[in-house]
Amino acid sequence: MQFRKLAIAAAIGLMGASAHQVSAADNTYFDNFAALPGNVAAGSLPESAPLQLSSPFFSQKVLADRNTQLGLGESNSGNWDMITANETGTDAGRYLYAPFETGAGGVQRTDLWTGVTKTIVASGTQGFVSGDFSRWTPWGTYMTAEESWGTNSTKGRLFEVTNPLADTNTADFVHRNVVPRVSHEGGAFDKNNSFYFIDEFNGGSIYKYVSAAPAATIGNSYFDKGQTFVLKTNGGSNSNAVGASTWEAITTGTGTPLATTAGAMLNMGGGSFSMDGRAAADMVGGTNYQRPEDIELQTLANGDELLYIATTTTNEVYSLNLATNEMKLFVSRATFNSVTGAAVGSEFTSPDNVAIDANGNIYISEDQPGGRADIWFANDADRDGVAESISRWASMSTVGAEPTGLYFDKFNPNVAYVNIQHPASGNDTLLQITAVPEPETYVMFLAGLGLMGLMARRRVG
Numbered sequence: 001m002q003f004r005k006l007a008i009a010a011a012i013g014l015m016g017a018s019a020h021q022v023s024a025a026d027n028t029y030f031d032n033f034a035a036l037p038g039n040v041a042a043g044s045l046p047e048s049a050p051l052q053l054s055s056p057f058f059s060q061k062v063l064a065d066r067n068t069q070l071g072l073g074e075s076n077s078g079n080w081d082m083i084t085a086n087e088t089g090t091d092a093g094r095y096l097y098a099p100f101e102t103g104a105g106g107v108q109r110t111d112l113w114t115g116v117t118k119t120i121v122a123s124g125t126q127g128f129v130s131g132d133f134s135r136w137t138p139w140g141t142y143m144t145a146e147e148s149w150g151t152n153s154t155k156g157r158l159f160e161v162t163n164p165l166a167d168t169n170t171a172d173f174v175h176r177n178v179v180p181r182v183s184h185e186g187g188a189f190d191k192n193n194s195f196y197f198i199d200e201f202n203g204g205s206i207y208k209y210v211s212a213a214p215a216a217t218i219g220n221s222y223f224d225k226g227q228t229f230v231l232k233t234n235g236g237s238n239s240n241a242v243g244a245s246t247w248e249a250i251t252t253g254t255g256t257p258l259a260t261t262a263g264a265m266l267n268m269g270g271g272s273f274s275m276d277g278r279a280a281a282d283m284v285g286g287t288n289y290q291r292p293e294d295i296e297l298q299t300l301a302n303g304d305e306l307l308y309i310a311t312t313t314t315n316e317v318y319s320l321n322l323a324t325n326e327m328k329l330f331v332s333r334a335t336f337n338s339v340t341g342a343a344v345g346s347e348f349t350s351p352d353n354v355a356i357d358a359n360g361n362i363y364i365s366e367d368q369p370g371g372r373a374d375i376w377f378a379n380d381a382d383r384d385g386v387a388e389s390i391s392r393w394a395s396m397s398t399v400g401a402e403p404t405g406l407y408f409d410k411f412n413p414n415v416a417y418v419n420i421q422h423p424a425s426g427n428d429t430l431l432q433i434t435a436v437p438e439p440e441t442y443v444m445f446l447a448g449l450g451l452m453g454l455m456a457r458r459r460v461g
Contacts, residue, residue: 028358028413029057029435031377035339035391038347039372045397047427050420051375052395057436063096063417064110064117064430075169077102077123080419080428082134082144082185082294082353083405089140090165093411096430097164098419099131099144107131107144107161107171110430117430120171121161128173129154132200133184134405138193139217145184147200149278152266156181156277158197160219176223178255179209180277181266186295186354190305190322193222198292199278202313203239205286206231206295206320207277208247212254225254228277230286231320233327237285240314245287245325250280260284290314296354297322298362300383308362310351317351317364317378319385328385331364331378336389338379344390348376355406358413363393365418367402375403375418394433400424 033054040052049060069076079101086095096110104124110117121128130148137143142164146157158179162172182199189195193214197207208229216222229247236248250261257265257275264280265273290313298306304323308330311318319330331351337344352367362378375394378387396403401423409415414435421428 028408029055030357030408030414030416031359031361032435033058033377033391033393035377035393036374036395037339037392038395039374039392040395040397042372042397043399047398047420047423047425047429050396050398050401050429050431051403051433052397053433054391054393055435059434061432061434062429063112063115063432064108066426066428069108069117069119074108074117074119075106075122076100076108076119077104077106078426078428079422080108080430081132081404081421083407083417083419083430084134084136084142085407085410086140086142086165087136087410088138093409095165096407096417097134097136097142097144097161098405098430099134101130101132101147101421103129105129105131105146107142107173109164118169120164120166120169121173122169125173126159126175127154128157128159133158133187133197135187135189137219137222138189139219139222141219143187145187145197147183147185149183149201152268152274155266155274156183156199158184160223162219174219176219177272177274178223178226180207180228180250180275180280182207182277185293186309188295188297188307190297190307191299196295196297196307198289198295198309199281200291200293201278202290203288204278204290204292205281205288206292206309207250207281227251227253227255228275230277230281230284231327232285233287235285236287239288240290240311240316241287242318242327242329245320245327247325248284248286250277250284250286251275289318293351293367294353296356296362298356298360306383306385308354310354310364312350312352312367315348315351317354317362321385326385330362330380330385331376331387331390335378335387338389338391347392348390351376352402353404353406355408355416357408357416362387363406364390365403365406367404372397373402375406396420398423398425 105128106123107121132147133145142161187197195209212225233241233245261280307320317331353365366373377393
């Protein structure tokens with residue numbers, strides 16, 4: 001046993017010395033990989049290990065699957081989507097949350113301590129459909145929203161689970177009507193607790209909600225009153241623009257319509273009205289992007305915040321500096337592939353989700369048909385909001401599926417999670433990816449690779 005411990009310690013030491021020195025500002029091995037040259041063949045890997053990974057030191061395992069949940073009698077309609085964790089408060093980092101993107105949406109919670117996954121918002125609660133967005137709030141609750149643009153009653157609503165840690169399968173699920181209705185997917189809070197979101201369709205815009213009580217400690221106060229703005233780049237009334245940007249109000253400071261957007265109200269019946277964010281954006285000349293989907297926010301060393309926006313139809317990712325209000329094209333098909341040194345071209349298709357690791361590296365997940373979706377690593381060494389190159393970091397083979405909701409653990413920088421959504425088998429899975437093997441495998445890696453194998457590992461970027 002003592003020899004085994006010494007061997008493990010030696011392996012860890014060699015990895016740090018020869019490949020990747022770990023410091024307070026450099027604490028993950030996820031960016032230590034050799035880029036994959038191409039896609040893995042669809043259906044070539046088992047659904048229990050669906051990713052071709054770019055490092056022999058990366059590992060994957062299934063934490064939950066839909067068949068098991070149904071066998072346990074859980075209300076689970078499948079299509080597991082975006083992932084977040086309880087990032088603050090009691091037992092921070094213990095739970096993962098994900099909504100169901102189906103016609104009878106719900107929310108599940110995975111307990112990383114016990115391994116138990118349970119549905120806390122039953123499928124179809126309050127007519128909830130097409131759950132997609134997933135975010136922990138600054139005041140310690142969980143938010144999700146509808147990607148749907150169906151009937152008025154199920155059109156683009158934002159919800160808060162006010163008791164996400166409670167031991168219940170009937171969580172308190174509250175619609176926050178002050179936020180205009182759009183086809184929600186991505187959402188993020190900045191350092192001032194302003195909330196950014198998108199409208200996911202061809203011609204969709206980017207929005208900011210500023211609460212009248214930004215320091216609120218409960219959602220009832222934060223969502224009581226607030227003003228929503230739409231982004232206008234290069235003057236607005238345009239599409240796919242980069243350059244100088246401004247925020248144009250579409251509501252008053254209390255969330256009611258302005259004179260210019262009064263015609264954008266949706267009559268919900270019974271004297272209830274909601275703001276149609278899509279119509280309001282068009283009325284004031286909001287800049288349109290083509291199926292903006294996920295967004296993520298990153299704080300730079302100088303304190304500036306960058307908002308990353310994936311646009312699926314145009315195969316692009318944008319970056320918006322919230323301090324300078326400058327929009328840039330972060331990644332496109334003209335970005336270099338690190339393997340070929342040439343433009344990535346059609347190898348980069350349908351970017352859907354964006355994720356950020358502990359070192360601030362950006363990852364982009366694709367939503368390609370046919371079970372050949374990839375996860376790309378974007379190298380932006382100078383953090384100017386324009387990637388110098390991208391590298392294929394992982395490739396998924398599950399037929400009919402997409403990898404969605406990639407989320408890097410805020411408390412363990414060498415662990416990430418991703419959902420394998422809507423596979424042809426119907427058995428959605430929650431996958432854990434680990435950047436460094438479990439301790440028991442270090443000795444095997446040493447024996448199999450030898451010192452030269454360890455020395456040969458290189459850091460991309």
